[in-house]
Amino acid sequence: MEMLESMLLAHPFLAGMDPGFGHLLFGCARNLRFAPGTFLFREGESADEFYLLREGRVALQLHIPGRSPLVIATLGDGDLVGASWLVAPYRWSYDALATAPTRAFGLNAACLREKSEVDHHLGYEMMRRLVPVMVKRMQAARHQLIDVYGRPPT
Amino acid sequence: MIPALPPDTMMPEPWRVRSVVRESADVYTLGLESLSSPVPPFLPGQFNMLYAFGVGEVPISLSGDAADVSGFVHTIRAVGAVSTALSQAQPDSVLGLRGPFGCGWPLTEASGHDILIVAGGLGLAPLRPVIYHLLAHSEHFGRITILHGSRSPAEILFRSELAMWQTRPDVSVAITVDHADPTWHGHVGVVPALVERAVFDPPGTIAFVCGPEVMMRFSAAALLAAGVGANRIHVSMERNMKCAIGLCGHCQFGADFVCRDGPVLPYDRIAKRLAVPEL
Ligand SMILES: Cc1cc2nc3c(=O)[nH]c(=O)nc-3n(C[C@H](O)[C@H](O)[C@H](O)COP(=O)(O)OP(=O)(O)OC[C@H]3O[C@@H](n4cnc5c(N)ncnc54)[C@H](O)[C@@H]3O)c2cc1C
Ligand code: FES
Numbered sequence: 001m002e003m004l005e006s007m008l009l010a011h012p013f014l015a016g017m018d019p020g021f022g023h024l025l026f027g028c029a030r031n032l033r034f035a036p037g038t039f040l041f042r043e044g045e046s047a048d049e050f051y052l053l054r055e056g057r058v059a060l061q062l063h064i065p066g067r068s069p070l071v072i073a074t075l076g077d078g079d080l081v082g083a084s085w086l087v088a089p090y091r092w093s094y095d096a097l098a099t100a101p102t103r104a105f106g107l108n109a110a111c112l113r114e115k116s117e118v119d120h121h122l123g124y125e126m127m128r129r130l131v132p133v134m135v136k137r138m139q140a141a142r143h144q145l146i147d148v149y150g151r152p153p154t
Numbered sequence: 155m156i157p158a159l160p161p162d163t164m165m166p167e168p169w170r171v172r173s174v175v176r177e178s179a180d181v182y183t184l185g186l187e188s189l190s191s192p193v194p195p196f197l198p199g200q201f202n203m204l205y206a207f208g209v210g211e212v213p214i215s216l217s218g219d220a221a222d223v224s225g226f227v228h229t230i231r232a233v234g235a236v237s238t239a240l241s242q243a244q245p246d247s248v249l250g251l252r253g254p255f256g257c258g259w260p261l262t263e264a265s266g267h268d269i270l271i272v273a274g275g276l277g278l279a280p281l282r283p284v285i286y287h288l289l290a291h292s293e294h295f296g297r298i299t300i301l302h303g304s305r306s307p308a309e310i311l312f313r314s315e316l317a318m319w320q321t322r323p324d325v326s327v328a329i330t331v332d333h334a335d336p337t338w339h340g341h342v343g344v345v346p347a348l349v350e351r352a353v354f355d356p357p358g359t360i361a362f363v364c365g366p367e368v369m370m371r372f373s374a375a376a377l378l379a380a381g382v383g384a385n386r387i388h389v390s391m392e393r394n395m396k397c398a399i400g401l402c403g404h405c406q407f408g409a410d411f412v413c414r415d416g417p418v419l420p421y422d423r424i425a426k427r428l429a430v431p432e433l
Contacts, residue, residue: 059336059342061336068335068336068337069335069336070333070334070335071333071334071335071336071338071342072333072342073342073343074340074341074342074343076351097336099336099339136347139372140343140344140346140347143344143346143368143369143372144332144333144343144344146368147305147332148274148275148332148365148366148368148369149274149275149276149303149304149305149309149332149365149366149369150305
């Protein structure tokens with residue numbers, strides 16, 4: 001158990017976190033494995049857990065009617081998967097598919113939200129780490145939207 | 155004072171198309187051989203002015219091996235009248251050529267360093283001669299990391315060579331695409347995200363970046379954030395050109411003429427200008 005707790009704290013997303021907060025987080029965590037081809041979650045499902053990948057690869061994909069799914073990003077070792085657990089109505093807005101053997105910590109969203117309400121320092125510590133990830137992903141999504149390698153307009 | 159130039163720098167010479175390779179839907183690689191003078195030497199990063207007779211003349215980087223003195227190789231994407239005419243050239247047809255022009259990648263300065271190549275889309279073409287040079291003289295360089303971003307898996311340039319380079323113990327290759335369907339098992343995301351994931355030693359690294367200007371701006375930002383000094387990031391700029399020899403001012407980019415002072419320029423010199431849309 002202790003070993004798993006120190007492994008959770010060693011995850012890059014939690015680097016440098018106070019062990020006291022780490023202990024609180026560990027109370028919300030479980031150790032998970034996903035075989036290639038299995039989904040961490042699917043669009044529309046309840047976003048009740050998010051994931052800290054230890055190793056593996058996860059494709060985030062969108063369904064477009066009449067076409068094969070579109071992969072919008074891939075995530076790997078050390079990445080965080082999922083933000084919809086932060087915002088009501090807590091529903092996933094895309095699929096997350098393991099495309100390689102994947103090991104991850106799953107953190108129960110309700111448990112974490114509850115602990116953050118009780119201890120705002122924990123909430124702040126989590127937000128401080130989450131916001132840069134979200135901002136970077138939003139910027140990356142904008143760059144993809146620009147279609148920099150696409151044909152120039154005539 | 156403007157240095158004296160050889161008298162014939164404005165006169166295209168005839169070159170025969172000896173090979174045509176279709177790289178993707180709108181990208182072609184032409185092998186050219188001279189019909190008049192001997193093949194001049196070139197530095198990785200330099201470009202030629204290619205002339206499609208009766209259509210026009212445009213700058214195109216050299217994409218072949220500088221050690222191959224039998225001819226020139228150019229990789230061209232059809233975007234408008236001239237580049238479309240060039241990319242439709244048939245074997246044995248004749249094109250006009252002036253060059254090589256411009257400054258190359260700073261390979262002497264890079265000696266003894268780890269090298270990080272960041273190529274977006276067709277930006278891999280001007281960087282391929284660097285990669286050939288690094289691989290042929292690997293004893294002078296540290297680790298070589300090649301990061302390549304492309305629009306989709308079908309548009310990945312020089313795919314088989316990337317796979318071959320990947321097999322070398324002193325080279326790491328990472329490829330990402332902006333969008334893919336689930337049959338693609340590689341990275342999906344933008345090139346700066348690859349910079350964040352790449353394993354390299356920032357203080358000991360020199361970075362060569364080439365691709366669309368937006369991609370270069372954000373890649374340079376990711377390199378700076380990773381700890382690579384602005385003076386050790388080099389980018390290859392593109393501007394419209396006419397004379398290609400520093401006379402007409404068409405390619406002016408602030409205080410530099412891209413044809414003469416570039417196309418390869420150190421990022422610390424041009425970072426402020428890159429943020430000015432009017433330049
Ligand atoms: C130093 C240098 C090296 C270059 N190396 C290469 C190379 O190796 N291979 C290659 O294919 N091209 C290269 N280019 C770009 C090439 O010169 C242009 O694509 C070409 O001039 C376009 O001419 P055109 O008559 O075909 O199109 P135009 O009619 O001039 O333009 C057609 C459309 O394409 C857009 N366009 C023009 N230039 C570019 C560009 N560079 N990138 C994206 N869109 C553009 C225009 O805005 C317009 O919308 C290089 C440019 C420079 C300055
Ligand atoms: S193209 Fe004439 S000065 Fe550069």
